Amino acid sequence: MIAVSPVALEVHDLVAGYGDLTVLRGVSFSVKPGKILTILGPNGAGKSTTLLTISGLTDQQGGEIIINGESQARSRSSRYGATVRSRAQLGLGHVLEGRGLFSDCSVAENLKLGFGKASGPITPALINEWFPKLAQLAQRTAGSLSGGEQQMLSLARAMAAQPNVLMIDEMSLGLAPVIVEELMPVLRSLADEHGVAVILVEQHVQLALSIADEAVVLNRGVVALKASAAELRANPERITESYFAGQ
Numbered sequence: 001m002i003a004v005s006p007v008a009l010e011v012h013d014l015v016a017g018y019g020d021l022t023v024l025r026g027v028s029f030s031v032k033p034g035k036i037l038t039i040l041g042p043n044g045a046g047k048s049t050t051l052l053t054i055s056g057l058t059d060q061q062g063g064e065i066i067i068n069g070e071s072q073a074r075s076r077s078s079r080y081g082a083t084v085r086s087r088a089q090l091g092l093g094h095v096l097e098g099r100g101l102f103s104d105c106s107v108a109e110n111l112k113l114g115f116g117k118a119s120g121p122i123t124p125a126l127i128n129e130w131f132p133k134l135a136q137l138a139q140r141t142a143g144s145l146s147g148g149e150q151q152m153l154s155l156a157r158a159m160a161a162q163p164n165v166l167m168i169d170e171m172s173l174g175l176a177p178v179i180v181e182e183l184m185p186v187l188r189s190l191a192d193e194h195g196v197a198v199i200l201v202e203q204h205v206q207l208a209l210s211i212a213d214e215a216v217v218l219n220r221g222v223v224a225l226k227a228s229a230a231e232l233r234a235n236p237e238r239i240t241e242s243y244f245a246g247q
């Protein structure tokens, strides 16, 4: 794990999109080590674009991204790969749905690649404890797993890389509700016991608010609401209002 900065991730006035299209129009938020931020919002609001921009996979048109206190050069399409690698080395992890697995390699091999040369508090034994199902599937190829099992493996592999900022896009997609419920405490211990800053994009608002510390609602590429998760649990109508803001 890399040296801890008082703020793990900051984005200021982020403007980003795809080619000539601008999707994010001035998005700002920050996450401290050991905290879980959930990004909510209607379909097409810009949630995935926000995570992709932080990883360096879209055209950043304006604003600033700071990872562990280090301001990042803007990513351009000609150097997406180099940008993603350098941000990963800073401790940024990104779980995209079913992505990035080596489908011909076994579950165990995929996890081993996740651990790489990194050493830290997330040990193979801890991954086995958190994902007992993957331990049973260790010798199967990643490509032969079900969608939900692949989703679990993507998550476990991202954790194995000892991130200090972990961004998860739609974790519950394709997973049975019982598995999602089991994974929620895993994310909480990743934050509480290992100081990881977690960013959770979720369609299941109540589920996300049940484990998050802070919440941001995006709507049409701007921040429509920023509040503590506790406040939004007590006043859910504020979320509904923010989903319809500007309609």
Ligand SMILES: Nc1ncnc2c1ncn2[C@@H]1O[C@H](COP(=O)(O)OP(=O)(O)OP(=O)(O)O)[C@@H](O)[C@H]1O
Binding pocket: 018, 021, 023, 041, 042, 043, 044, 045, 046, 047, 048, 049, 050
């Ligand atoms: N590769 C792309 N090229 C062009 N436009 C894109 C691309 N990816 C997303 N968009 C557009 O950017 C906008 C924001 O999309 P994004 O995927 O960030 O939304 P989201 O909040 O993650 O939505 P969802 O809840 O449906 O996952 C949408 O209008 C979408 O059509």
Ligand SMILES: [Mg+2]
Binding pocket: 047, 048, 049, 169
């Ligand atoms: Mg999305």
